[in-house]
Amino acid sequence: MKRRSIGFNLAAWYFAVFACGLALFSIAAWFAMRASVFHAVDDELRDRVRGVKQFMDSQISSLSLLEIRDEFREHSVLGPGGDLFQVCDEAGQWLYRSVSLENANVAIARPAALSSSRFEDRRIERHWLRFYSQRIVVNGKPYTVQVAAVMNEAYEALERFRLILLLATPLLLIVASAGGYWLSTRALAPVDGISRAAQRISIENLNERLNVPQTGDQLQRLSETLNAMLARLASSVLRMKQFTADASHELRAPVSLIRTTAEVAAQKRDRPAAEYLQALDEILEESERTSQVVDSLMLLARADSGKETLEPAVADLCAILRGAVEQGGKLVRNHGLNFLAQVPDGPIWIEADAEALRRALLILIDNAAKYTPPGGSVTVRFEARNGLGVASVADTGIGISKEDVAHIFDRFWRADKARSRELGGAGLGLSIAKWIVETHRGSIDVESDPGKGSTFYIRVPLDKGEKPFKS
Secondary structure: OOOHHHHHHHHHHHHHHHHHHHHHHHHHHHHHHHHHHHHHHHHHHHHHHHHHHHHHHHHHHOOHHHHHHHHHHHHHOOOOOOEEEEEEEEOOOOEEEEEEHHOOOOOOOOOHHHHEOOOOEEEOOEEEEEEEEEEEOOOOOEEEEEEEEEEEEHHHHHHHHHHHHHHHHHHHHHHHHHHHHHHHHHEEEEEEEEHHHHHHHHOOOOOOOOOOOOOOOOOHHHHHHHHHHHHHHHHHHHHHHHHHHHHHHHHHHHHHHHHHHHHHHHHOOOOHHHHHHHHHHHHHHHHHHHHHHHHHHHHHHHHOOOOOOOOEEEEEEHHHHHHHHHHHHEEEEEEEOEEEEEOOOOOOEEOOOOOHHHHHHHHHHHHHHOOOOOOOOOEEEEEEEEEEEEEEEEEEEOOHHHHHOOOOOOOOOOOOOOHHHHHHOOOHHHHHHHHHHEEEEEOOEEEEEEOEEEEEEEEEEEOOOOOOOOO
């Protein structure tokens, strides 16, 4: 089934809504005009009744019935509305009756039967008449006055107005709908441009961007949002490519070394046992290093996919620090370095994954030991301030240049690649430490002075009332 365009759907909805609105407007306009016409006629009929009453108040007491009829006849000729009225008393005797009404035998209610004034429409011969009947009292005697107005012209005007509405409404609806369709297609033309541009963009050219119309409306915001999404995708794809390249490069060297060592050992089967043992030791060492790299890669991959989760529990942060210091101190001293730790007795309670935080601290201590020359020192400090637990790991090592500080937490980044490989580093430790700390709603950063050493800071919130882990 062929899908209709947004422009067509908008035009269809516009047609339906406008048609309903125009129909309601036409009906309301016709009834409003009819009410206006009838209101004007009704006011005129009431004025005529008041005129008849005034005449009767001033003349009827001094005249006979014949004289009254003559006066009424003269009054009807001179008064407004013409000779279309009749008057009767309580006994049903006619004081006056217009010839046309008498010929048509138009009935009139007696005063006693007329509880209130009333309007009614009647068709007499070829004419529509609107009658108004009212009970009046003159000199203590009740009378019924009935006046009428010819409504032919009013009905003709209403009919002409109805025909105009019937003819003009569809025409206006067609013109408005065509204009609405043209406007909708014109307004949505940039969307088609965005769609065509988006179709041209693939993983091969993620650096291309959509044209952003400077209209200040939803289309501009849509283009900017899509461009921001493309930027994020391009950055993610670039990181994936870099990660894949670095991982393959990092794994290629130990695998090649293991294979080469095994091939050399297998070429001469009459070698002394000591040489075979040395070859096996080299293979085991590289296997362990490769296993560590693979484990780190798997950890980061699970973290990126959201499948790697930590297990929070209420723990003593000081105990976590003391455990990391105890194990890290051995690493530092094995490198011939001085080690100083300043950890309070505590306890300081925090909701955290104790093993993960201990691992992050060990990564920093291990890095400090690797990049500090013999005779140097590594210092671990901790303090609580402003609701944060702040742990610092300072060394007197080679330091980090300003250019490298921006990339120090990137995966596989190593400022001194040759020295890092010699020390067994894969460039993943700081990335893992950053993930652990940020999962605890904390932050990690570094201050460094090349040739003088570096200081890494871990800051985690101490409040345990909130869930500290990102979903």
